[in-house]
Amino acid sequence: MTDITTTATPEVTEVTETAPAKKATRTKAAAKKAPAAKKVIEPTKVSKRREVVAEKAVETKVKADTQKVIPIDRIDRDPNQPRELFDQAKLEELAGSMRELGQLQPISVRYDTGTRRYTIIMGERRWRAAKMAGLSEMTALVLHGAVGGSRELLAKQVAENVGRADMTAMEEAKSFKDLEKAGYTIEEIGRMCGKSPAYVGWRIDLLKLCDSAQDALAKGLLGVNLAWYAAQLSPQNQMRFLSRYTQGGFANDRDAEAFVKACRAEEERRESQGSFFVLTEETSGKKGDVQESILGDHDVPEEERERIISERSKLTKKIERLSAAGEILAELATADPEELALLLAGAAGGVDVHNKRIGHLRKLTGQVIANLTKAQAIASVRAGGIAINPDAVALEAPEATEGTTEAEVAA
Template identity: 45%
Template sequence: MTATTATATAKKATGKAPAKKGAAKKPAARKAPAKKAAAPAPAAPAELKTTLKVLPVESIERDENQPREIFDEEKLQELADSIKEIGVQQAITVRYISRGKYRIISGERRWRASRKAGVATIPAMVMHGLEGGSETLEGFTRSVAENLSRADMSPLEEARAFQKLVDFGLTAEEVAKRIGKSWNHVDNRLQLLKLVPAVQEALIKGHLPVGLAWYAAQISPANQNAFLARWSRGQFATIRDAEQFCQRVRLEEQDAASQSVMFVLAEDAPDPSRTDDSMFPELAEADIDRRERIISDRNRLVGKIGRLGAAGEILQEIANMDPDELALLLSGAHGGISGNRMRIDHLRQVATKASQNLAKAATAATVRAGALRVAPDMEATTTEADAS
C-alpha cells in the first residue's frame, strides 16, 4: 500500500507539472546546489583546523596570485643572514594541497629568505580544508589582510590587491571593511592605478612620495609624464609646490575639456623668468576695452604692493627695538601693548594668506607657460602626419 500511495503521489505531481511548467523549469532551483559547491561557506569551521608543523622548504610553493609582488633583495639578504643565525622566528601560513605539497597563504618573504639562507625546513601553520586559496574571495582577502597587518606591501601592490577584490564584486566600502582600513585609504590606493608606467616606476623606486603620486594620478597620462620630467629635474621647491602644480593642471584640463579641447603641458618647463601675456590665450581674444581694464588694474595692484615697503619698514623698526623701551612707549598709548600687538598679528595673518595666494598665482603661471590647448581632431591629424 505504501508503494501504491507513492506511485499515486508521483502521478499527481506529474499531472500538476504542466500547469506549473514555468515553475518546474526555474533555473534557481537547479543552481542552488552549485552555489553551495562553488562558495564553500561550510568551510569556515575547517579553517580553524590548523596545525603547527616543521615542513621541508622545498615542499612549499608560492601562490602566483598572492598580492605581494616586490621583494627588496637587500632586505631579503638581511633576513636570510638572520635566519642563518637564529632561524625563522615566526611561522609562515600555508594550506595543504595534496601529496605532501603546500601553498603559501602568508609569509612568502620568510620562505624566500629561508631558501636563500639554505635551510632545509621552516615552521609553518598548516591550514586544512581551505580550498581555492587566493583564487577565491575569502582566500585572497585573508592574504591581503595578513600582508597589510605586517606592512609588507607597497602602495601599488595594495592598489592592485584592492582592485582584485573589487573585481570579485566588492565595493570600495566593502573592501575597506574586510581588510580593516578606511574607505579613504582604499580609494586613495585605487587612484594610483591611473598612473602611467613611468610614474608607477618612480613610485616603486621611492623617487616619488605616495601622497604626491595621488595628485599626479588626477591629471591626464600625457601631463603625468611632463610633470614627472619636471619633478625629476628638481623644478619644485617643495612637495607642496608639486601638489599645487598638479591641482592647477587638473583645473586647466577640466576647463579645456569644457571647451572641447585638450590641455597639454610642454615637454620642457619654461623659463621661470618669463612674464608675458602670451601664456594667457584668453587675452588674445579680448577686446580693446577688456585689455585696457586689465592694464589699468595691473598698474593699480602693482602700485599698492609697492606701498607695502613702508609697512615693512615700520615692522622692521618694531622688531629691532629694545623690549623695555617698547613697553614704555606703548603702555600708555591708545590700545596699549595688547591692542597694537593684535593689529600686527592681524597683518601677519593677512600677509600669510596673500603670500599663499601669490604662490597659487605663480603655480598657475608656471602651468600655463609653454602649455597648449589642442583640439582632439587636430592632435589626431598631427599624429597621422608624423607617422607618414
Template identity: 55%
Template sequence: MTTAPTTESQETAPQQEKAKGAGKIVARTIPVSAIFPDPEQPREHFDEDKLNELAASMRKLGQLESIAVRPGPANTYLLIAGERRWRAAQIAGITKLRANVHLGVADGDPMTLAKQVAENVARADMTPMEEAKAFQRLVDAGYSIEEVAEMCGKSPAYVGWRIDLLQLAPAVQEAMAKGHLPVNLAWYVAKLAHDNQVRFLSRWVRGDFPAARDAEAFAQACAAEEKRQGEQGAMFVLADADEAAQALADDGQEPLFADLSNDEQERITVERKKLLGKIDRMSEIGTVLSEIATMEPGELALLLAGAPGGLAAQRQRITHLQSLAVKANKSLRDAQMAAAVRAGGTQATPEAAMEATQDSAVINHA
C-alpha cells in the first residue's frame, strides 16, 4: 500500500533514494534542471498557448500542486506526473519545484504508466492518438480494457474506440492530428485496408461528401465491400477521387448488377417495381401533411379536439411518421453510399494488388 508523502529535511541524492524501500514517497524541493521527462511519457504534444497561460499563473501564484517524480540516473529525477507544470516553470523562470518522490520504481513499471495516463487523460490535454497509444500500452502491460477504463475515468467502449484508431494508416493519422479528419469519422475509416483509407481521405479532403454522416456511411459500405470481396478471394480497391465523385453523383445503380446471376437480376427488377410503387403512394401522405402544416391553429383545434384521442393522439401519429421518416432517410443514405462504393471500386486478386503496390513503390523511389 502506498504511504502518504513525508518530508525529509536533509539533501539526499537520487541514487541513495533509489535504494530505499519500494512504495515509499518523500516530499522534496528539487531543482528544475535536475528533472527530466520520462521517455515512457504517453503525451507527445503540448499546447504552447496553454503552457504560457500556466506559466503566467505560476509566476503570479507560485506552484499550487506538487509534481510526482522518481529517481533517475546521474542525480536526476524522471517525471511521473506534472510535465506541464515542469515545462511552464521553465517558461516562468522558476528554478525549483515541490515534488513527491516515488522510491523504488523500476523502468517500465506498469503502475507508473497507469498514473501518467490517468493524469493526462483527466486533464483532457492528450490527442486521440496519444490516448490510443497510451491505452494500448496499458493493455500490453497486462491491464484489461475494463481496468484501463476504470483507472482513467472512461467507459470501456471509449477505450476500445481509441485503441481502434491505431489501425489508421500514418497519412490518415496525420490528417486527424491536424484536424483535417474528425475523430468519429476516423474510427470508421480505421476499419478499412490502408490503401483504401488513403483513397478515402483524398475524397474527404476534396469535399466529395455532403456531410460527415454520408462519409461515415460510405466508409461503412467500403468495409462491408472489403469483407464481401475478401470472402470471394478478391480485394476491394477504391477508384481514384474523380471516379468516386462521379459515382456519388449518379448513384451507380446498374453497375451493382455486374456480379449478380440472371435470376437475381430478375428478382431485383421485380422487387424494385414493387418498392417504387409504394414510394409513389407517399405523395398522398405528403399532401395530408402539407394541409395540416398550413392550417390555422384555431381551425385545427376545432376539427380535431373532439376526435377520438383528441389532438394529442393525432400529434403522436405524426411524430411516429416523423421517426420512421428519419430511419428511412438513414437507410436511403446508407444505400446511396453502398451503391457509390460498388460502382466506384474495382476487384483485384491479392497477388495483383501486391504487385501494384510494389510497382508503385519502385516508381516513387526512382
C-alpha cells in the first residue's frame, strides 16, 4: 500500500506542473500578435483622419470671404463689367448721399496677388459715386477664390445688373451673348437672370443691328421694339431705314414697324427668286411710281398685269361706295343724344341694338385700317427699293486689267 501511494504522487505532481506551462506559452504568443495588429490598423486610420481634417481646413480657408476697408486708389473697375453707361445725374445723387451718410453697403472685390490690387466684382456704381464724393477708402467684401474672366464670375455680374432701370438694352444683349459664349444655354441664362428664354433671345438678336442703329438705340432715338424688327433687315437696308426714320419719314412707330416688316418680307421674296432687295436712298413718293413698282415689269407676267388692273377697278369702286356710309356716320356723330334716344327708343331693338351695330362697324374699321397700313408699307417699300440680280452684276462688272487696282475697278 505504501508503494502505490508513493508512485502515484509523483505522476500527479508531474501533470500538475506541466499543464500551467502550456497555458503560459499560449498567452505569450497572443501577446506577441497584439502589437503587430496595432501597427497595421491604428496608424493608418489616424493618418487618414489627419488628411481629411487638413483638406477641410484648406477648403475652408479658400472659401472664407473677408470684409475689410480698402483705400479707394487700390480698387480698379473690371474691364469685363457688363454695364458700360452710367447715368451721370443718378451718380451725382448717390455721391451726395455718400457725402452725408457715408457708404451704406459694401462692394464686392477680388484680390490680384500679382498686382496686389483689388478688382470690382459688384458695386462699380457705388465706387464711381464714392470717388465723386471724395471718399478715400471703401468697405469691401473680398471674395477669395474668384477668378477674373471666369464664367461663374461673369454670371454673377450679369445677374446682379440685368433688370436695373439704367442698364441699356444693348448692354443686356452683350451680357447675354457673353454668357452664351461662356457655355451657358439660353434657358440657363434666363433662369439665372430671372428672364424668359424668349426675352434673352430677343435681346441677343439686337446684336445684328448695324453700328449706327445700335448707337441710335443706346441714345434713345430708336425704340427697342422697332429696333428688333430693324435688326432682321440687311445692314444696307437698316442704314436706309434708319435715315428715313430719324428724318421723320413715318407718321408714328406703328407705320415704321409695318414698313420694316414689309421690307423684310420683300427681302425674303427676292432671295427666293435669286436676287436681293435694296432700299434706295430717296423715293419720289409719286403714285405712278408706286403702281409701276407693284406691277413690276420684270417679275409680273402680262396676264397677271391684266388681272391686277381689273381687280383694282372693282375694289376702288367698292371703296368709293363707303362715302355714303361716311355721311351717315357723320350725321350720327353730330346728332343730339336726346333726339337719338327719342327716335331709336321705339325702334326694333331700341338704342342698344343700333349701338352694337355701330360698334361692330368700328371693329371692322380698325381691322381695315391695320390691313391698309400694311399695304401702304408694302407699296412704299417696293416704290423705294430696287431688286438686284447678282448674276447680272457679276457679268456687268469690269475686269481688272494688268496694272489696274481694285479701287480703280470699283470707281
